[in-house]
Amino acid sequence: MTEAAFPLLGAAFVVSIVLPASALLAKAALTLLERSELGGPLSGLTLRYVVLTASSATPLAWFFSAGLHQAESGQSALACLLDHDQAARCFEPGFFALMLAGGVGAAWLSAVRGSQRVRASSSPAALELAERLQGLLAGRAVLEGLRGRIVVTEDESFSIGTYGTLRPRVFVSTTFASSLTDAMLSSALAHEREHVRAFDTLRYLLLELSLAVNPFGRFLLERHATLWKAAREAHCDREAVLRGAAPLPLAQAILRAARPLSRCCAALGAGDAAILKLRVNLLLAFAERAPHRRPSEGRSAIPLALTLLVLSLLMPHRTGTEALDVLHTGAEHAFTYFWR
Amino acid sequence: MDVIWSRGLESFTVSEVLAVLEKRRDIAYTTVMTTVARLFDKGLLERERDGKRYRYSPKCTREQFLESTAREVLDGAVGGHQVLAMLAEKVSEASALELDELEALIQKRREELGE
DSSP, X not given: OOTTHHHHHHHHHIIIIIHHHHHHHHHHHHHHHHHOTXXXXXXXXXXXXXXXXXXXXXXXHHHHXXXXXXXXXXXXXXXXXXXXXXXXXXXXXXXXXXXXXXXXXXXXXXXXXXXXXXXXXXXXXXXXXXXXXXXXXXXXXXXXXXTTXXXXXXXXXXXEEEEOSSSOEEEEEHHHHHTSOHHHHHHHHXXXXXXXXXXXXXXXXXXXXXXXXXXXXXXXXXXXXXXXXXXXXXXXHHHHHHTTOOHHHHHHHHXXXXXXXXXXXXXXXXXXXXXXXXXXXXXXXXXXXXXXXXXXXXXXXXXXXXXXXXXXXXXXXXXXXXXXXXXXXXXXXXXXXXXX | OHHHHHTTOSSBOHHHHHHHHHTXXXXXXXXXXXXXXXXXXXXXEEXXXXXXXXXXXXXXXXXXXXXXXXXXXXXXXXXXXXXXXXXXXXXXXXXXXXXXXXXXXXXXXXXXXXX
């Protein structure tokens, strides 16, 4: 028997059995939440985000932490079927934890690489737009908080969006801005301000990571993630209007941003007209009657998800790692059986 | 319902809706009455007797209605895999016509509101 048996088979078991099972449970929970009479798909953003991300993060964090804990304390020597020549420690759980960490790292890279890159520009047209944006920022309280956080780009395939995981900044393209009136542009900036304030770029990255790390993540949870993102965008529209953005110019800016540019469609991926229609219709409703504030929607999502992650990391140290022992022994028994 | 919501009609009769619609096109009283009765049957309106006629009122705002039907609207929606927060993702060429219709709707509403 080889020392690689448990790290490889154990990690394969977690990825191919535990994570899909967890995604299946998350799918059931999300379906119930989205069908809830109380909220429907536009509400319950915090809980739905936590379910989406925790379905991958919690089991991975538990197994990773349990593996490290056993490698450090040497408890795994009792469960290990291998002869370690009287050594007090067995390092396989540590390698198992490293395998899981490697998988998460690869998924992280794939999630980050999948995102579009936009470059800042300092051409005369860009400087002119920067000046126009400064004028808008100076005169509108709704845009407070965006000072020093707006970047101008000449990337024609891009319209407006927020980039940067830990220091989010709003990128605006010269082509897109030139097609908007000041009212439309400042409403669009007010929408992006909500993304900046709530660190949505970090949320979206963690969401993509949790889908990418699970082999059945996209298959089982992608639709729910899309609904969550649509609801989050609608929430940012609502917050922008509540902070003073004009709803109809914002609706027009959204439609201009969604206009297809034939050469870039494939690169950006086609968005969905159903989501756009819903957002525009909600903004039409906001123009008739001011929306109600929903302050808690999504704001506590990251702290809650991180708390769950920390708890999952701490749990093996407090409550034991028996599940990992079962996995360890099982993997080595399976290896011995098939190798024979 | 669009007429009721956009005009902010809290309580109305069939004749009042007819008066609004007649400004846009020729329409019969019975057509409006049938439509209003169907909206009542579907639970979108409530009514109370006012002499020989009914006075109707909407049971929900446009926002509440949109939220309650969001699941059906978004059923089958597909999104991109971007990790950045974009104002809106580009739609396909096939959906460009739908954007034109939405833009016309907004323009019409802006004119109605005198913006």
